[in-house]
Amino acid sequence: MAPKVLISDKLSNAAIQIFKDRGIEVDFRPELGKDKEALAAAIGDYDGLAIRSATKVTAALLEHATNLKVVGRAGIGTDNVDKEAASKKGVIVMNTPFGNMITTAEHAIAMMFAVARQIPEASASTHAGKWEKSKFMGVELTAKTLGVIGAGNIGGIVCDRAKGLKMKVIAYDPFLSEEKAEKMGVEKVDLEELLKRADFITLHVPLTDQTRNILSRENLAKTKKGVRIINCARGGLVDEAALAEMLQSGHVAGAAFDVFSVEPAVENPLFNLPNVVCTPHLGASTTEAQENVALQVAEQMANYLLDGAVENALNMPSMTAEEAKVMGPWVKLAEHLGSFIGQMTDDAIKAINITYDGLVAGMNLKALDAAVVAGIMKASQPDMNMVSAPVVAKERGIQISTTSQDKSGVFDGYIKVTVVSESKERSIAGTCFSDGKPRFIQIKGINIDAEVGEHMLYTTNADVPGIIGTLGTLLGQHGANVANFTLGRSKAGGEAIAIAYLDAAVDADIIKELTATGLFKQVKALEFNL
Structure with missing residues (x-):
């Protein structure tokens, strides 16, 4: 379904045409900018809101904006936007600082x-x-x-x-x-x-x-x-x-x-x-400037809604359209790594430490940081995203640190995420292959090569015979088809892990029966948004 954008202030016809040319459904209703009740009644239908200075984007309005993803201000000043409330709702706020x-x-x-x-x-x-x-x-x-x-x-x-x-x-x-x-x-x-x-x-x-x-x-x-x-x-x-x-x-x-x-x-x-x-706030009031900022905000909003590019954002690290194309797989990997740890962690998180190695160390790390934190936070709050998650993490006092380093292993680049909680420390690393698909390459210090799937089963156990047979038998009995299966161990006879990519969500009975065997220290069903 095509994204929908509401323009609630006066914007040029050329800006409106940009949305249409990009395949975005657009409603031009400048009368709503001065009617907060009518705007609140309408805003729930839209993915984007393009404004000038008349529209007031308040916390109360945002409560009605159930689908809103981005607010674009044609101009530099955003005093009329509650940026803190927007961030908590996961709404990106953009302006156009260069047009005027x-x-x-x-x-x-x-x-x-x-x-x-x-x-x-x-x-x-x-x-x-x-x-x-x-x-x-x-x-x-x-x-x-x-x-x-x-x-x-x-x-x-x-x-x-x-x-x-x-x-x-x-x-x-x-x-x-x-x-x-x-x-x-x-x-x-x-x-x-x-x-x-x-x-x-x-x-x-x-x-x-x-x-x-x-x-x-x-x-x-x-x-x-x-x-x-x-x-x-x-x-x-x-x-x-x-x-x-x-x-x-x-x-x-x-x-x-x-x-x-x-x-x-x-x-x-x-x-x-x-x-x-x-003069009555005429600084940006020229024909050229009004046209420039209108065209710029339309392009920025279209780029975000269609391609994920974040330009001139005030509450999220910016990522140009070119960066988005290159970084897309790595952003997805960062979110998957965070999601894995978030789903595995049941107690309060105190710190998140992220290491970027090799080619990824030269990318937009703030955007990748936001993706990791979003993945972690989504485990407990599914509505979190790259805008809201860092805000909530900061409010909870979670310490976030990053390290970037030159290539130190066999991979051209990788990301490693370590989370320190009240009871333990967990880590996972991943990379992106040339096909753009993310892979888990290390869990708990144990090397693996696991393709990320929508439905996954993760187990830990002692490295003893019979584990694979038990897993295969029980999954088969429940009609669970395995698309991919990966094993890893710390050493012969030491700690071992298995991660299976399944065609369907893991049945709760599978978890119960695997746990009941007494062979597994941990059995966990994981879900990833691909």
């Missing part, structure tokens, strides 16, 4: 020009029939120092444009290396230095606990007298009340804001102050 970068950066530059030359006020005055040429004395940008807080995607473009305007650019960004700053042609400084030196300050960071009120009353007081401040990033980065006071006192010469702490902003301390330019 240039547009937002250009708006910041335009706002800087506007506040430097008081263009909006001068325009309003002239429209009113006044000719107040001497009233609007501006300043040049040339040779001024621009302080950029956040030199990432958008901030980096602003830096580049500002250099073209012959400004001196200094940047504060904890993630900016000296080498990258030098390559960008900017001076990396700490926040204190930026506040002290900048003639203009522009913000380009997300709103987090670390960045909230980064321009607090205290930090605003440290700025250079006559500074002008531009915020086209997120409301809440600046103490607006404190800034209003400093504009009135003359310490701050001007401000240009496209975003506000409360939106829609119908009232704000900055409104109606002289030399304050305000």
Whole structure:
């Protein structure tokens, strides 16, 4: 059955066509974005939800989203999506961080020009029939120092444009290396230095606990007298009340804001102050940007729903379409390994240790980690997936560690999973052969070569004669057909294991009768989602 996508905000016809061209059923109902009750009534039918900023994806809405797999936000900001609730429900949240970068950066530059030359006020005055040429004395940008807080995607473009305007650019960004700053042609400084030196300050960071009120009353007081401040990033980065006071006192010469702490902003301390330019969150509002993000979100959602590619996800490791093709068998193997241990473990898990060897060590390990954890967690909670399982594991205090290493054995690559529980430690390793099929190659340190099947029977016993005969006889008596059968032992007369791949689920009576023989230390029926 083809996946179904709901578009609950305005999206371009070209984006809608992308879904149709990929064979995805799509319903365009932009009226639902502002009607939470109608949206809740409809959402249960859909695998994907494409939105802009009007739709609010809340925990309450997600309770109705029984089939939802992905939310795609056409734009960068996802404040309207409860990402924690989505993660617990196993729903991927994607955005489009690159579609509106240039547009937002250009708006910041335009706002800087506007506040430097008081263009909006001068325009309003002239429209009113006044000719107040001497009233609007501006300043040049040339040779001024621009302080950029956040030199990432958008901030980096602003830096580049500002250099073209012959400004001196200094940047504060904890993630900016000296080498990258030098390559960008900017001076990396700490926040204190930026506040002290900048003639203009522009913000380009997300709103987090670390960045909230980064321009607090205290930090605003440290700025250079006559500074002008531009915020086209997120409301809440600046103490607006404190800034209003400093504009009135003359310490701050001007401000240009496209975003506000409360939106829609119908009232704000900055409104109606002289030399304050305000726009209604227009950073991404160009024809080009709106089209770009719409097309990008449609492509990303289609790639995930059809091919498993995860691009620009905020609550799961991203995996491109190209990576998904190469890694697909390994992701499946990782989940099978986790599933094996999860089904074998009855007590509380304390730690999960994962080793990646050889060629697999160079892959997207975060995605593989998520697959292992999902496999383990599904044993007790079948609705877990690669999004929700790591969140639940973290909540339970399970420690997850990984090791990657060069090829150390006969296989080009393998994954080994070890789980430490309250009572014991279990391990299993597997690889993918050239046919793409996963294999179990080691259980409890015993080497084997077992094809993974949907229905499997696992036993452990002492290495003594008669085991194979007993297994074969009992399975035959119950009409259980064996597709594949693998044996392994630690040493002659030591511990031995057997794993059988059956055509149908293992009957409970088989487990009882094998256990009753007294020959087996452990008998377990296992199920794998192929």
